[in-house]
Amino acid sequence: MKRMTTFFTDDLLFTISFVIAIISLYCGAFSLKTIDFKVIFCLFGLMLFVKNVENLGILTFFAEKMIDFSATTRSLIRNIVLLSFFSSMLLTNDVAILTLMPIYLTIIKKFPTMTDKIAGAVLLIVAANLGSSFFPFGNPQNLFLFSYYSLSTAEFFVWASVLLVSSLLFLLLSFLFIKKTTISNQNSFLPIINKKKTFFLSLIGLFILLGVFNIFPYFIIIPIATLILIFYDKKTFSSVDYKLLGTFVFFFIAVGNFSQVEMISTFIKEQFTTNTRTFFGSILVSQMISNVPAAILIAPFTVQSQALFWGVNVGGLGTIIASLANLIGFKLYKKYYPSQSKQFILQFTLINFVFLLFFMLFFIFLL
Template identity: 45%
Template sequence: MGKILGFIKQNRLFSGAFLLAIIASFIGRFSLNFVDWKVILTLFGLMLVIQGFEVLGVLRFFAEKLLDYSNSNRQLIQLLVLLSLVGSMFLTNDVAVLTLLPIYLKLYIELKHFKGGIFGAVLIVVAANLGSSFFPFGNPQNLYLYHYYHVPLGQFLLWMAGLLALSCLFLFLLTLRIPKESLPKIVAENDTIDKKGVLLFSLLMGAMILVVLGLLPDLWTVIGLILVVFCYQKDLLKRVDYLLLLTFVCFFMIVGNIAEAAVVRDILAQLLSSAKRVYLIAIALSQVISNVPAAFLMEPFTQYHQALILGVNVGGLGTLIASLANLIGLNIIKLYTPGQQKSFIKIFTLVNFSLLIAIGCIILFFIH
């Protein structure tokens, strides 16, 4: 029983989704036809490639190189925030936080006169969330909604460009609060990187991007990807977050049954009757159940796809629950600087809700 409770505590998102999927299947029906297997396959392929980049230490390599170019506390944090923003576009917000936040906290602990503290850690997490919103493959909710609504790539990027521009502006302004004091030179731990490995996984990532864009078949491309990875480094197959994939399957089961319930369908259709309402509800719902479940829950009941896509991405700001990357950031803080948890939560809440109000209100004017 203790092991089961421990598993549930460590995997609350999956455990909650699994329980709700069972309830939904009993009330409605169990059918694997509810599951969008193209999304599951694509997500698996992307996760496998991302694990390759993580093992190669790509983000860590660039982060340590940035240390050589940083002459002040402010400049170092600005460069790490920029790397978090850009890195999350290609390697997801979770990987950006998992890679860059420990590097930053290590500097924070070891350098006695390092200024920026927990505020810098918060900015790295925020940048990862905002940066991941730009591409269809940057985070799970984008991947799912992009496939579901069949949004043209150009249109998607145009919508997200405004959010990215606002993100860059506000993040830059926030970094100006960091004291501009000199920083001692630091010797990077890793001066080299496996160039052949990076080239291989860059090609594999290119193939997966073509799958996302519908230019390559998902099944055969993923099978080919598995074969290549198995020959190159089969241990990567063990590193994929299969519980996250099962969580997505549970979401599909829940939403599929909800969509078939006439009463629920009518209520949600009335609630989501305008684009601005969809946008605001997506933000609000993300605050309490996280933005990925919010996307799954709302998509069958509205065709205001611009509002929903922007809503769940902006909705990653706000509470710690709003995005999985936020919770990952808190867990890393607990691990590296356990005495700073309360400070992190306080600053995180202040910064995130300030950005949620500022960016959220500006984006609202462009929802139609």
């Protein structure tokens, strides 16, 4: 009984998503089609890959290099946040966070008195969410909208460019609020990296990305890569955050079931009739069920594709569940600093809603 209690109280987000999924079963007929298995498979493969990379010392190597390029704590946070922003355009927001957050957390372990480490982690997540909006394949909601509305490439990039420029501007302004403290010389030695193992893991990582980017079927590529990684190091298999995967599954189930409720679908159809209402409505829905399910839920009921595009991408800011990538970032931070979960949630919410307010004020003049 104590083990069961600990299991459910240790991760409240997992427990809440589980309860919501159970409640949703009374609202609609459960179907496996509501679960995005690509997200689950790819996330599992990426977590397993990153853990192997971490064990090899590669993250520590990059952490030391990042410190060498940074003279102050502000420049350190700026460098890794901008790296998250631009890399997420090609790697997707999930991959960027899974890759860069452990590097960032490895870095700040060396500076226990650093005051803005939570803010830096939050900005890294914000940057990944915003940067990934520039390409159709950067995040799931854009890929869905690009396909569903049959958008032209030119039309998509015009909308995305507006979001990109405004995002970069707001991020650069946010760095001014990071305390500027000089980083002393660490005089630490770079870890010796096994080149053969690094090359091997690089190939596996590339293999996984082929599945993420739909170049090869994910349901074939990811299991093969997973088996290779487990064979390479069996211990990493037990280190995967299975509760995070479960949280994703429960959210998918809940959204799929709630969307079958006629009252909800009728309400959505009546609300998303203008650009302004679609923009703000999609932001609101994203806060409650995350932006990917929000895009899938709203799209069939509105022709306001531009407003929906901006709304669900901006809507990834705000609550911890507004974007599933937010959950990934939170779980990674909690793993390194379990006692700072409440502080993280508070700062995450504050910073995200400040960004969200700026975007709402900015886009209201463009709708």
